Amino acid sequence: MKKHYQPVTTDVVIFTIEDGQLKVLLIKRANEPFKDQWALPGGFLFEDEEPEHAAVRILKDKAGIKNVYVEQLYTFGGSGRDPRGKIITVSYFALVPKEKIKISVSDKIQTPTFRSVKKLPDIAFDHNRIITYALKRLQSKLEYTNVVYSLLPRYFTFNQLQNAYEIISGRKLDKRNFRKKFMLLKLIKATKKVLKGERQRPAKLYEFTHHKPAELKKFF
Amino acid sequence: MKKHYQPVTTDVVIFTIEDGQLKVLLIKRANEPFKDQWALPGGFLFEDEEPEHAAVRILKDKAGIKNVYVEQLYTFGGSGRDPRGKIITVSYFALVPKEKIKISVSDKIQTPTFRSVKKLPDIAFDHNRIITYALKRLQSKLEYTNVVYSLLPRYFTFNQLQNAYEIISGRKLDKRNFRKKFMLLKLIKATKKVLKGERQRPAKLYEFTHHKPAELKKFF
DNA sequence: CCAAAAGTGTTGACTGTACACCCATGT
């Protein structure tokens, strides 16, 4: 058992919902390789840094956000991924409500930008593959966990909730059945607030009863 | 983005079914730390070695087996796991049919041994946690994939199949319902062979139609 | 008063679960 040291990086797939679309945060690379191409935020671990710590650090640096849902995605290894040689990448995905994001305006070079997963630009490394993998994971997590709470603001309407499901899963859901099913889960409760100011009947606002990840029996 | 190198190890949780129990392969550590304690097979990556390659290598060395189901489990990082400091461990789990295993008899020091997951000895590092994690993953994979094929011999009876599900999930299943449900999946086909020699009616032998991992709609 | 989204129940189809008896063999 010989001991060797390996170069290790972390990449983070940061999802949010904006304008009725699922979006992912990309930055423009400031350095070679793939200089000036879009890529996932990420980079080499600091000395003795844990991969998850790096993911959290990147979230704060690039999206100005903390205390959000972060989950390890997959560890990619091997050549053909990075022209610098064999590099191990521990990837993460994060879910953030649009309201919490504060992109640093001073970051004029990397210009972190949310892009719709439906029409992504050319992307550096094998980051397209990582995004695809993350999307698949997100879709299946929706079905058997309560993670959707981490994409919504504190108060939300039933429609926002249903839209989150529809956007991510890519299929339309029945309004009545959705409401019935979701109510049985006891994950959310109605508040006394309503969303007024639109030009139709005001919608009741709901909130989640818990803000911790949990697994559910079944779902959608 | 400073570039640092990290010590990286791989551990493999190798499951098999033997004597009606789910077992996991442990070895007795030959070196410090935790010398002479039971642990998962694993170790540092070779230079420029990919984590999955290391997992396959370990499978061959310790269980004399190749071409089996291997899947990445999780990447553990951080301190408190290994007295040598911060080490990143990419863990894998593998499923092997008992018939294929050839444990090297020359390995008198490490004595690789399958132990029932129900009564494990004291285990080095945080390997207990990794085994627990692997078991959970295996349980859920049973429900929505066809991985069970990788725990059974080429020809098997319906009872062996059902037992695999019962042992891993930890609950009894109804014989008639199980057969009905499984047949609808079209994953297996009856052969002309039967298992004779027992002191009851001979059981038909079945085989899987495919030996590749696949996802299923739903399951159990 | 018109447009737009909010909100609300019922029915039929399907899926899952519970359950008991005869069959083929070895001893």
Place this chain on the structure above:
DNA sequence: ACATGGGTGTACAGTCAACACTTTTGG
């Protein structure tokens, strides 16, 4: 002949999916 696991069908309950109209507001 008997003990042992092998093999088979039905009925009821629970869950899922389809579907249309009234309500409340802003303009």
